[in-house]
Amino acid sequence: TWTRKPGLLQGPAEDVRSSDTPIVYEITLEPTQRPWLVALDVPLQAPANLHMSNDRALFARERIGDLRQYRARSVIRYELAGELAERDRKRALDLPNGFDPKTHALASQWRGAGQSDAAIVQSALALFEASFTYTLSPPLLGRNSVDEFLFDTKAGFCEHYSSAFVVLMRAAGIPARVVTGYQGGWWNALGNYLLVRQSDAHAWAEVWLHGRGWVRVDPTAAVNPARVEGRASADSEAQNWTPGSWLLGMRNRLDLINRLWTQSIVQFNALRQKSLLSPFGISEAEQEDLLLALGSAIAVILLLATAWVLHSGTAQRVDALDASWNRLRARLGRRGLVSRTAEGPFDFMARTRHRIEEPDVQQRLEQLVHAYVTLRYAVIEPDPAAVSAFAKAVGEFHLPRAVRVRD
Template sequence: MRLSNRQFNLLAVSALIAVSAHLARLPWWLSIALVAVPPLRMFSRARSAKAISAWLRVPLVLLLVAVVILNYGNLFGREPGSALACGLLVLKLLESERIRDARTAAAFAAFVLMSALLFTQSIGYTLLVSSCLIVLLATLNALEPAPLDSNRPLGAELRTAALLLGLGVPLAAAAFLFTPRLGSPLWGTPGAFAEARTGLDDHMSPGSMTELLVDDSPAFRVRFETAAPAPSARYFRSIVLPRFDGTTWTRQEAPAQPGLEPVVGEAPPIDYEVTFEPSHRPWLVALDVPLSADTGLRMRPDRTLSAVGGIRNPNQYRARSVLAYRLAPDLDPVDRQRALQLPEGFDPKTRELAGRWRSEGRNDDAVIASALAMFNAQFTYTLSAPLLGRNSVDDFLFDTRAGFCEHFSSAFVVLMRAAGIPARVVTGYQGGWWSDVGDYLLVRQSDAHAWSEVWLQGRGWVRVDPTAAVNPLRIESGADAAAGDRAWYSGSWWLPLRNRLDVINRLWTQSVVQFNALRQKSLLQPIGISSADQRDLLLALAGAFAAILLSASLWVMRSGRSTRHDALDAAWGRLCRRVARGGVRVRDNEGPLDFLDRSRAAFVDTPERARLEDLVDAYVGLRYAVTEPVLAEVQAFARKVREFRAPPRVQ
């Protein structure tokens, strides 16, 4: 059976929706081609019933394979695979002329649409993709034979599809919970989360953190076992950058002294759990300064945490930190020398200023205080920092005097080293928003921060945040309060609303995204099965399916007789309801002619009586005089029923 234009147009729209879920990851030229083909095919099909020749379709398939290989290098992997699938789906429209082809294309469109969840599984995106299934189900419903109702309004098709999707949700939930799975989440495939935020990098140069500081996406969430630290103490250590080449700060791979920098805690330790969002980088965070972390994580000598390989799935781990401490009270001479190194030929004015402070007899504490006082009196915090030249620190300290955390921390460390004080840059996150509902701390990418550490005799590495001297609001109230106009998200209502709704994102991540085989095995603990194996899970799945189907059957049985009618019955029911407004109700054992006789007595001397007689005669002829009524006559009858108005109620 050949597709009608209406059916084909629905199929083309379904394909467009499925492809649209991938457009952000496809090359721009391929995206334009994929979006343009379905409307062009809809237009050409409306003008001519001629099918597309195989002599055109086959070369287009070969061309698609060639361009995917040229762009991605191969056909394997999520990115090239999704590009190829999108292209094949669009090309399938060129040969979809019959119901069988359309059903295959609609099923393939559902596969292409759901494959978008291999890239990101946020709750908003998942709900959006799932809602798009309504259009695909409406397309499949429109492909079913329905001679009397084939021209149903699109709204009716969508309502039916939404009902079908809703009925499938309990079955899908049962399959999600009890279908035996691999050790990782279903989407924990190699290379998952290709669109994850990159987060902090292992180098820092002027302006390198600008985009991160205006990114309001979540970076991680922290749940504390005791009271959360004060806002000013929420420093989360991530990367230590001791090497400086005049422009860029980088990590030091090998310390002179092997092993961890010793730390002496001077306050009770704090235990907490971090849920770190995918970043494609190995760097994790820990409250400054960490004492220990979960097995499987690496703690580097500078007391920073990292994972093995890039973080491609939400990473949950526990750690213990102490807020008051002495870190590395004794500094190895080689490490000390590294913490004093400055490149030759850079920033002469900065060196001169630090030398002058020393020549005036100022000790380490006085030099630090002088630098902070200078920042406080003469500098401005802004994300719209001017560009800096070759001598970036000189330009910043003596010319622009405007910047944000990376400018202040970099300049401060250079000043300290020029004055003979070992110093280094530390990057991480500072601040966060506390959720009273979820009882956790939400830290966004915009909370990224850079500060300094100086080594003082007897005290070890001491954190000094020069940004706090310039803009205390950044430390006490958070990044959005200090960002100003550059932070689009810091409106009076938008960010607070997103923060409050983040508890939903957290529950989604913990309950769905991180649902793996280990958690699945504990599902049946309430019924006495401590560790469910595949047999237990399959039995639970069968039981859940049986319970859902039984409940659905009982609901249908309790709902009484079916309310589904064809177009003719629906129009007759509408007529009966309108006549009932005049005082005459159809009886269960009454045929249309008997109903008309009673109505005549009630509608004496009214113009509606003749119209009612015509309508009843038309219904009898359509329902009983022919094997199958003509669709056009049924539609004409339904239109006349809509125009019929019952007279005032007759006593």
């Protein structure tokens, strides 16, 4: 089990050097019931009323039980801890005794071959890339979990890879540590902000290399690059749980409404409440006045925000795949082959299979049904070229008047 030692919360933060211009940004954090706060890697100092650990993680003294909003400054290209204190080196090499002998033997083999620290890192990544599988349903592991993962199951998700990688590095005498956080997210182009969800959680590793300090390494990328590439784009894997682009656009707009609510209502503090009616000559508003004004303002703000968000941006696109399928259903319906409301494509095909007498026409229809089912249900998001090909095939399919359809 990986744990954060209490000593990391005290003492000065690790030295960071960067020639980049710092990025200044604002974060709105929903309640997490944990003390840790998020920031771009790597934050330069703790925001007001927050604290920074030795390894530059932000935290509060209490669990985050309400919405927090704070500003931070970070650099994304940096050298972290160019010099490693002996105490920190010892901590980053520590491993429990009596576990994972095969892993230790492999690390010793790499070190005995005269490989440099950087070369050993590449050897571990090449090992993962050669024969490992990324899965969210890995087999259970026993006492020597790293040995079993590296030499038997060879299947897991980011926490398996980061943990096994760090154990390999420490066994080879390279200071290393597991890093957890969030990667990428969902860019809301309407609101111009990045939404990061718990589903974007990820685990990496860091190794300390002489002359470079702590260097970020993502072992998962060696196994499944798609898991870690394009994670903050409009087409990223993180948001492809939606069955169509129109639903993604709707989710985008609804989240913007949530953000407007947070900024306009949740952050409406006492000081702003007292001065709410000052433009109307009321310097110290009474509770009744505030309730009336606030209720009216909330109604107007939400009405206008909802109308603007739902109708802004590009028009909702009709799903091209379903549009082609509906054209095919309508064409068949005009010849008496009507699909029922609660009937799936395969059920419809089975029920009408013997009503078309011409075998070649029936075969082409069955091919179209199989193509639709494959594009709609076998993939997260169908390939646009395949959708276009399906639409073309539907356009070319007709039931000539000479074709007999049995009643």
